[in-house]
Amino acid sequence: MSYPRQRVTLITLGVADLERSRDFYARWGWQPHGDSAPGVFFYQMQGAVLALFGLSDLAEDQGRPGATLGAGAMTLAQNCASEAEVDAVFDAALEAGAELLKRPEKVFWGGYSGYFADPDGHVWEIAMNPFWPLSPDGALTLPDAAGA
């Protein structure tokens, strides 16, 4: 077996106010796992987990207590099956208090995509990519190259 296998099993968002972020994600429709530990909220996704964790706790955990951690250069996308689904997911986030960055629109690569930021500036893209069919459980598997 070779390492590393190409995977991400946990995505952690450092947040300034854990309750505020939990409330934002709850309003957007996310339900924390029942077994979340004190100081952290876990959310089950398809084959991986999203976590909310205090920014200062995260800096300390990274071995650099007091460091200022930045957001925006790593983005999370949720691919949808249709433009209508993109709009529904995106509007739900705005209603939950997300900061609008770019309303969903047709984009140069042939899809439909918009961006918003959560209360800490973590950036989400909600997108429909006609070249990337999703499996029934929502997993994304890249298609083979044309002719391959």
Add this chain to the structure above:
Amino acid sequence: MSYPRQRVTLITLGVADLERSRDFYARWGWQPHGDSAPGVFFYQMQGAVLALFGLSDLAEDQGRPGATLGAGAMTLAQNCASEAEVDAVFDAALEAGAELLKRPEKVFWGGYSGYFADPDGHVWEIAMNPFWPLSPDGALTLPDAAGA
């Protein structure tokens, strides 16, 4: 069907130099998908995709061209089955040129974990969590709460 479903299908890392980042991830053991488009590299993971994309392109795509995007507050973790596997994956990243943040060590929550940063400051955690068994394909499913 309710929206949003709790999922992330694409994680995008904004990078200052696409070739430098592709080379770093290649040395660490990641193979880009054959059908990566110009200006972006895609990597198939378990049920989701990792992408490398230019920082300025990402800022423009987010609807805020010229914005300075920060890193470090959103981290990616790769859970492993053993401490030895954590060490192997972590050492491979350091040999590939990663910046050491915290060497893997036993941590307060009962596991074993270390952190490094990629060439753009994107933070990876390599961890073993004895309370989170991994499925054979590497997917992470949170265990039910005790007694639930």
